Amino acid sequence: MKTLKPIALALACLSACAAVRAEESAPVFASVPDPADVRRFYPPPASVEGTILAVDDPFEAFNRRMYRFNAQFDRRVFLPLVDGYRAITPDPVETGVSNFFANLLEVRNLANNALQLHPEDALVSGARFMVNTTLGIGGLFDPATRLGLIERKEDFGQTLGRWGVGAGPYLVLPLLGPSGLRDAGGLAVDMVANGYYDPMDLEGVRDDTAARAGYNLVKGVDARSSTVFRYYRTGSPFEYVLVRYAYTRMREVEIER
Amino acid sequence: MKTLARTLAALCLVALGLLAPFAIAAYDYPVADGFVASIVGTPLELQAPLPEEIPLRTRRLPGSGEVPGLFWHQQGLEFSFAKQRGGAPVAFLVAGTGAGHDSAKMKGLARALYGAGFHVVCFSSSTYLNFIVNASSSKLPGFLPDDTRDLYRVMEQAWATLEDEIDAEGFVIAGYSLGGISAAFLARHDESARRFGFSRVLMINPPVDLYSSARLLDSYLEDNVSVRQGGSFLDEVIERIAIAYQPKHGMRLDEDFLYRAYGMLRAEGRPARSLARNPEQALVGLSFRLSSSAMVFAGDVMTRSGYIAPKDKAFGDSESLEYYAWASAQVPFVQYVDELLLPTVMKERPGATREQLLREASLHGIETWLRGNPRVFALSNADEIILAPGELDYMRSVLAERLRVYPRGGHCGNILHRDTVRDIVTVLRGGSLPAGGAGA
Numbered sequence: 166m167k168t169l170k171p172i173a174l175a176l177a178c179l180s181a182c183a184a185v186r187a188e189e190s191a192p193v194f195a196s197v198p199d200p201a202d203v204r205r206f207y208p209p210p211a212s213v214e215g216t217i218l219a220v221d222d223p224f225e226a227f228n229r230r231m232y233r234f235n236a237q238f239d240r241r242v243f244l245p246l247v248d249g250y251r252a253i254t255p256d257p258v259e260t261g262v263s264n265f266f267a268n269l270l271e272v273r274n275l276a277n278n279a280l281q282l283h284p285e286d287a288l289v290s291g292a293r294f295m296v297n298t299t300l301g302i303g304g305l306f307d308p309a310t311r312l313g314l315i316e317r318k319e320d321f322g323q324t325l326g327r328w329g330v331g332a333g334p335y336l337v338l339p340l341l342g343p344s345g346l347r348d349a350g351g352l353a354v355d356m357v358a359n360g361y362y363d364p365m366d367l368e369g370v371r372d373d374t375a376a377r378a379g380y381n382l383v384k385g386v387d388a389r390s391s392t393v394f395r396y397y398r399t400g401s402p403f404e405y406v407l408v409r410y411a412y413t414r415m416r417e418v419e420i421e422r
Numbered sequence: 423m424k425t426l427a428r429t430l431a432a433l434c435l436v437a438l439g440l441l442a443p444f445a446i447a448a449y450d451y452p453v454a455d456g457f458v459a460s461i462v463g464t465p466l467e468l469q470a471p472l473p474e475e476i477p478l479r480t481r482r483l484p485g486s487g488e489v490p491g492l493f494w495h496q497q498g499l500e501f502s503f504a505k506q507r508g509g510a511p512v513a514f515l516v517a518g519t520g521a522g523h524d525s526a527k528m529k530g531l532a533r534a535l536y537g538a539g540f541h542v543v544c545f546s547s548s549t550y551l552n553f554i555v556n557a558s559s560s561k562l563p564g565f566l567p568d569d570t571r572d573l574y575r576v577m578e579q580a581w582a583t584l585e586d587e588i589d590a591e592g593f594v595i596a597g598y599s600l601g602g603i604s605a606a607f608l609a610r611h612d613e614s615a616r617r618f619g620f621s622r623v624l625m626i627n628p629p630v631d632l633y634s635s636a637r638l639l640d641s642y643l644e645d646n647v648s649v650r651q652g653g654s655f656l657d658e659v660i661e662r663i664a665i666a667y668q669p670k671h672g673m674r675l676d677e678d679f680l681y682r683a684y685g686m687l688r689a690e691g692r693p694a695r696s697l698a699r700n701p702e703q704a705l706v707g708l709s710f711r712l713s714s715s716a717m718v719f720a721g722d723v724m725t726r727s728g729y730i731a732p733k734d735k736a737f738g739d740s741e742s743l744e745y746y747a748w749a750s751a752q753v754p755f756v757q758y759v760d761e762l763l764l765p766t767v768m769k770e771r772p773g774a775t776r777e778q779l780l781r782e783a784s785l786h787g788i789e790t791w792l793r794g795n796p797r798v799f800a801l802s803n804a805d806e807i808i809l810a811p812g813e814l815d816y817m818r819s820v821l822a823e824r825l826r827v828y829p830r831g832g833h834c835g836n837i838l839h840r841d842t843v844r845d846i847v848t849v850l851r852g853g854s855l856p857a858g859g860a861g862a
Contacts, residue, residue: 195742202732205761207749218744226740233739236495397495400522400551401716402723403747 195225217410222335231337232405236396238340239389247390261305262387267316268297268304273355277319281327286317321358322351326420335409340385342394343412449829451836456805457642457702459835462685470843472533478504478544480524483579485556492723492737499556500524501580503543504536509589513540513850514577514618516608517547518599518834520713526678527598530838531626531846535596538847541588543580547601548573549713554720561724563717564755564763566632566783570607577608578617594622594850598834599808602628603785606798610791622850625800626842627834630813631784636714636755638808643707644754646700677709706807706833715750718758722750729762785820792820799824799849801842803831826855 193209200206213219222228251259271294278287293309293316300308310316325347326332333346344352399407450468453459482498489497502523513535517528523544532542546553548569554561557576560568595618597605602625609623629635684705722729723737730749737743764776771779781787792798800821802814817825826845828836836842845855 194745194748197745198730198732198735202728202735204727204729205749205753207730207752209745209748213744213748216748218748225742225744229740229742233494400520401712402493402551402719403716403743406744406747 217406220335220409220413224334224336228335228337229405231339235340235342239396243389246386250386250390262383263391264307265304266384266387268294273359274317274319277321277324278317280324281319289314289317320351321354322348323420325351332413335413343408451830451839453830453835456807456832457706459830459832460706460807461681461702463835464839468840469838470534470840473537476504476533476536478502478532481583489555490723493555496552496555499576500552501543501545503584504532505541505588506539509591510539510541511592511594512590513542514595515542515544516597516601516604518601519547520549520717522546522550522552527834527837534843534846545576549717551716551720554724562721562763562766564759565767566607570611573604574608574611593618593620595620596624596626596850598626598837600632602626606788610788621797622852623798624846624849626837627802627806628800629808630816633756633759633780634810635808638810639707639710640754640756642703643711646704677713680705680709711751714755718753719746719750727762789820799855801826801845803828805830805832807833
């Protein structure tokens with residue numbers, strides 16, 4: 166985790182910059198064809214307010230490049246790894262691995278539920294962590310869900326949103342995909358905090374570079390494996406716009422909830 | 423008293439006897455509105471039992487031409503297949519408008535037919551981005567006679583990669599929606615090409631005439647929400663979807679995704695506060711517009727027609743497509759047909775009139791073949807939403823007992839219902855539809 170800290174801090178700074186970013190009135194569309202060059206020209210509307218295009222995206226050029234990079238990385242590296250992992254690992258082991266990493270995140274859920282003043286959800290997160298760490302043998306099993314303690318996922322991006330921090334511009338993160346400045350900053354804080362309070366920290370893992378690399382690799386592959394999203398499967402040439410919109414709206418609703 | 427009781431009992435028995443045939447024939451698909459049915463599909467407990475997992479594998483064929491940088495991610499034509507261990511008949515399936523080989527409906531059909539013992543091969547619609555980029559010779563999808571030749575060539579190429587590993591005992595072909603009418607055109611084409619010899623052909627909820635169905639679908643959006651409001655309406659749908667969203671559902675934002683998510687919300691009885699007069703009708707129209715706008719833009723770029731994108735436009739890696747996303751969503755599908763598709767087809771076919779071409783691309787164009795061909799079957803619904811008045815009667819008159827019309831189901835809403843799946847399997851195995859089905 167140590168190596169990730171500089172990145173995390175950089176993201177946090179970017180997030181802070183978002184707050185002071187000046188509001189300027191940009192043209193509705195970054196590029197519009199010359200009416201003389203097309204048979205059907207549709208004059209752009211005065212505003213895209215209330216449409217799927219109404220997402221603040223000043224870094225669109227960077228984001229599109231990153232989206233493309235992620236898709237290529239997915240196809241060449243990530244998904245082959247995931248397929249290999251799924252092929253050699255029996256299903257119960259995969260579930261165990263997923264449970265283990267999810268259990269570590271309960272500390273994050275607990276902290277963020279508490280910061281959002283949702284004591285009940287914080288208690289559930291805490292109880293889940295204790296039950297799954299003990300009865301669930303270090304988090305490999307998830308008896309808490311069977312006991313009716315349903316996961317209450319909350320991250321620091323949501324906490325910031327709860328206290329009025331706007332989403333900020335849309336941002337596509339390397340490997341992690343769709344996000345926003347606020348959420349990227351939140352992620353950075355969660356990562357740094359997790360580095361300090363890593364609840365299951367094993368001394369050996371932290372000191373042994375190879376072991377740590379292996380641990381992070383499994384963690385990444387597990388995360389990709391349990392994410393259904395696949396790049397360029399919408400069958401639409403406008404996938405970037407659709408995904409950007411869907412991500413932003415869903416995130417808003419999660420925070421309002 | 424005893425006689426009275428006996429008489430009553432006897433009357434009851436007679437009544438039961440009279441009702442019994444109806445009880446057996448009773449159709450239990452529950453959704454009364456054709457639009458709602460098209461969206462929510464079949465409740466789980468009324469679905470045919472299907473195998474959970476089937477060994478579907480995806481394969482890529484080399485594309486037929488150069489892929490523009492903008493569509494780098496579409497390199498190679500995809501199809502998927504699931505093979506049985508031993509010998510079995512092969513079922514070719516064709517997806518509906520704007521849908522891929524792996525759409526939810528295709529997977530449902532594939533599971534049903536694999537479960538019934540068929541080898542299954544799934545093909546994308548000729549209107550799907552991956553198909554347009556790699557396999558469309560005109561690069562402008564939507565003219566059925568041309569699309570048929572392209573799809574047929576893809577089927578031949580796909581089969582060439584499969585024939586050594588699949589033990590085929592004959593071929594059948596089926597499709598839903600646009601894929602349904604495509605299946606009929608493909609089977610007819612096969613009679614002269616003589617490659618597969620389809621023993622059965624099944625159209626599931628086909629249009630009679632793609633143009634008239636498209637006009638209906640365009641109107642469902644435009645009658646309910648102004649184009650300006652289309653975005654706000656989508657916004658509202660998405661907002662509601664987000665409430666019920668689970669990452670495990672993925673995020674494809676295609677028709678299946680929108681429909682399933684909207685269906686879940688309806689099931690939870692969330693209050694509708696919609697901009698649209700009829701939100702279900704608007705959603706059907708909207709999801710059609712989402713896929714037709716993809717088609718319009720892809721066709722325009724691939725052919726360099728200069729329709730909404732300039733002819734010589736080279737799109738960079740990081741270029742914003744926002745204007746084009748917005749502009750192509752303003753284009754009704756029938757406008758694309760009239761302004762871009764038909765004029766292009768007419769260049770190849772000087773002398774042909776607009777009416778003549780539209781007729782060729784409809785069931786009317788193959789009517790004689792349909793009438794005289796006992797191997798061709800169709801399924802439709804009394805409340806089908808993509809058929810204009812008179813079109814269902816037209817299908818009845820042409821196919822007679824080879825058409826079954828269920829009382830409810832909208833457009834493909836009942837496709838996984840046990841009765842539908844049983845009929846699909848029966849027909850493709852060489853049986854006939856239950857008597858009286860056409861009248862319902």
